[in-house]
Amino acid sequence: MRTAYTSDQIRAAEAALMARLPEGTLMARAAAGLASVCAGMLTASAGKVYGSRVTLLIGSGDNGGDALYAGARLARRGARVVAVLAGSRAHPGGRAALLGAGGRVVAYEEALARDLIIEADLVVDGLVGIGGAGALREPYATLARLCADAHRVVAVDVPSGVDASSGRVDGPAVRAHVTVTFGAYKNGLLIDPGASHAGRVELVDIGLGPYLPDPDVVALTGPDVADLLPRPIEETDKYRRGVVGIVAGSDRFTGAAVLCVAGALRAGVGMVRFASTAEPVRYVRTRWPEAVTTVLDGTEPDPVGKIGRVQAWVLGPGMGTDERAHALARAVLATDEPVIVDADGVTLAARDPSLLRRSAPTVITPHAGELSRLLGVPRDRIEARKLEHARRAAAELGVTVLLKGMTTLVAEEDRPVRVNTTGTPWLATGGTGDVLSGIIGALLSAGLPGYEAASCGAYLHGRAALLAVHGGAEAGAEGPIAALDVAEALPEAIRTL
Numbered sequence: 001m002r003t004a005y006t007s008d009q010i011r012a013a014e015a016a017l018m019a020r021l022p023e024g025t026l027m028a029r030a031a032a033g034l035a036s037v038c039a040g041m042l043t044a045s046a047g048k049v050y051g052s053r054v055t056l057l058i059g060s061g062d063n064g065g066d067a068l069y070a071g072a073r074l075a076r077r078g079a080r081v082v083a084v085l086a087g088s089r090a091h092p093g094g095r096a097a098l099l100g101a102g103g104r105v106v107a108y109e110e111a112l113a114r115d116l117i118i119e120a121d122l123v124v125d126g127l128v129g130i131g132g133a134g135a136l137r138e139p140y141a142t143l144a145r146l147c148a149d150a151h152r153v154v155a156v157d158v159p160s161g162v163d164a165s166s167g168r169v170d171g172p173a174v175r176a177h178v179t180v181t182f183g184a185y186k187n188g189l190l191i192d193p194g195a196s197h198a199g200r201v202e203l204v205d206i207g208l209g210p211y212l213p214d215p216d217v218v219a220l221t222g223p224d225v226a227d228l229l230p231r232p233i234e235e236t237d238k239y240r241r242g243v244v245g246i247v248a249g250s251d252r253f254t255g256a257a258v259l260c261v262a263g264a265l266r267a268g269v270g271m272v273r274f275a276s277t278a279e280p281v282r283y284v285r286t287r288w289p290e291a292v293t294t295v296l297d298g299t300e301p302d303p304v305g306k307i308g309r310v311q312a313w314v315l316g317p318g319m320g321t322d323e324r325a326h327a328l329a330r331a332v333l334a335t336d337e338p339v340i341v342d343a344d345g346v347t348l349a350a351r352d353p354s355l356l357r358r359s360a361p362t363v364i365t366p367h368a369g370e371l372s373r374l375l376g377v378p379r380d381r382i383e384a385r386k387l388e389h390a391r392r393a394a395a396e397l398g399v400t401v402l403l404k405g406m407t408t409l410v411a412e413e414d415r416p417v418r419v420n421t422t423g424t425p426w427l428a429t430g431g432t433g434d435v436l437s438g439i440i441g442a443l444l445s446a447g448l449p450g451y452e453a454a455s456c457g458a459y460l461h462g463r464a465a466l467l468a469v470h471g472g473a474e475a476g477a478e479g480p481i482a483a484l485d486v487a488e489a490l491p492e493a494i495r496t497l
């Protein structure tokens with residue numbers, strides 16, 4: 001499990017550790033780790049450290065101090081190091097170390113900074129770290145923008161302009177090839193848009209481990225998901241493995257039904273009971289003979305009873321939002337089984353919040369627009385502050401929230417937010433969300449709690465998509481995928497966790 005923290009949590013841990021160490025020890029550890037990554041990159045790109053050109057962008061805080069001390073180490077190995085000071089101040093010890101090692105220090109001037117950034121083999125972003133607040137001011141903002149023209153950029157601790165605690169980016173921000181972070185991951189390195197500014201993240205151990213509190217954000221890894229996934233045991237049967245009831249599709253949207261059933265079946269459910277109007281039932285029966293189907297014409301006094309016993313429900317994909325759909329949603333949500341509410345189900349819940357007031361576990365899977373309707377908060381505000389709003393929705397609605405997006409978040413009250421690290425931009429294609437809800441339904445029916453089902457489901461969905469994009473391989477050339485390809489790649493995604 002990868003764990004991440006807010007700036008305040010990191011600061012508190014650093015203070016506790018620093019109190020036990022001679023002054024400057026932590027910065028020396030950070031700078032040594034940073035210099036070693038920089039040297040590796042220079043060797044890879046320029047063939048050697050000696051003679052290579054390094055430009056340091058230096059802010060007035062300790063983030064600049066790290067960069068200056070690392071620059072001094074590189075200068076001692078023969079690199080030609082120049083520090084551009086963005087502010088009137090710079091860490092005095094770091095500045096002296098760089099000058100002592102033969103490096104140069106220049107005051108910011110735009111044309112000079114541009115040349116130094118373009119000509120460098122490596123640019124080191126030491127503008128701001130966890131002390132950054134709000135959008136970058138000038139000339140920091142211009143320097144961050146100029147980094148787009150650099151050959152290679154290493155960000156110190158976090159890319160400047162990215163909020164370390166949330167991943168928020170308000171204005172220009174450095175886009176790094178590599179981020180060297182100290183002591184522990186910061187939330188902003190895992191959550192977008194920050195995460196996509198960080199490039200590859202290298203964690204340098206500075207001894208913070210024993211002083212870190214419970215993490216604020218975590219990311220599951222393949223082995224974590226492998227441990228959490230229920231596997232069939234010898235004396236099992238389809239009922240014990242889990243039966244999921246899928247209420248999805250309508251005569252207008254038949255595909256959502258087929259895809260949702262695909263996700264559940266390929267994720268390894270014991271059995272699918274599928275219920276809908278006549279058309280989607282016909283399509284599901286044709287494509288998935290494995291599913292047991294029920295036609296609902298909307299006149300049933302007890303639709304849930306007609307469908308039969310299940311251990312969990314998927315409610316919503318393509319089911320529509322009319323009166324019939326509303327009544328069906330009410331009936332499913334009145335049961336005592338866990339329910340994942342997706343798509344039209346989320347729209348119905350936004351219109352009638354009483355639907356989500358239930359004691360059994362509920363997972364909702366909105367994108368930012370759907371969450372905007374649920375919370376009554378503008379969509380762009382949610383997109384800018386995803387962590388905050390996923391948490392708020394979980395607390396206010398009393399459900400597990402899977403907020404879809406470039407990085408998917410899973411929030412539940414009093415638990416660290418889980419951020420999903422698998423996936424690919426190719427996933428942005430119609431129907432993939434229906435597959436995801438089927439996967440989560442399958443995991444819920446197998447007995448996983450909502451928090452685990454949602455986060456493992458997102459992981460498997462993203463991993464299956466990656467395999468499909470690479471034609472079944474872990475990496476390599478990429479090609480387009482359709483939603484059904486994601487479902488079809490699930491068994492391989494699980495096999496190779």
Ligand SMILES: NC(=O)C1=CN([C@@H]2O[C@H](COP(=O)(O)OP(=O)(O)OC[C@H]3O[C@@H](n4cnc5c(N)ncnc54)[C@H](OP(=O)(O)O)[C@@H]3O)[C@@H](O)[C@H]2O)[C@@H](O)CC1
Pocket residue numbers: 011014015018026027030059060061062063064066127128129130131132133134135136137138140156157158182206
């Ligand atoms: N603590 C430790 O033990 C260790 C810490 N370490 C390192 O220290 C870093 C934290 O250092 P830090 O606390 O000095 O803050 P830092 O990130 O340099 O930024 C503060 C400066 O930035 C400025 N500034 C802020 N916002 C701005 C904006 N929007 N636009 C422009 N400027 C802005 C702000 O200016 P001011 O508001 O004061 O005018 C202030 O001067 C941490 O990330 C890690 O790299 C490591 O060495 C390991 C040990």
Ligand SMILES: [K+]
Pocket residue numbers: 063125126127128129155156157158159160
């Ligand atoms: K930085």
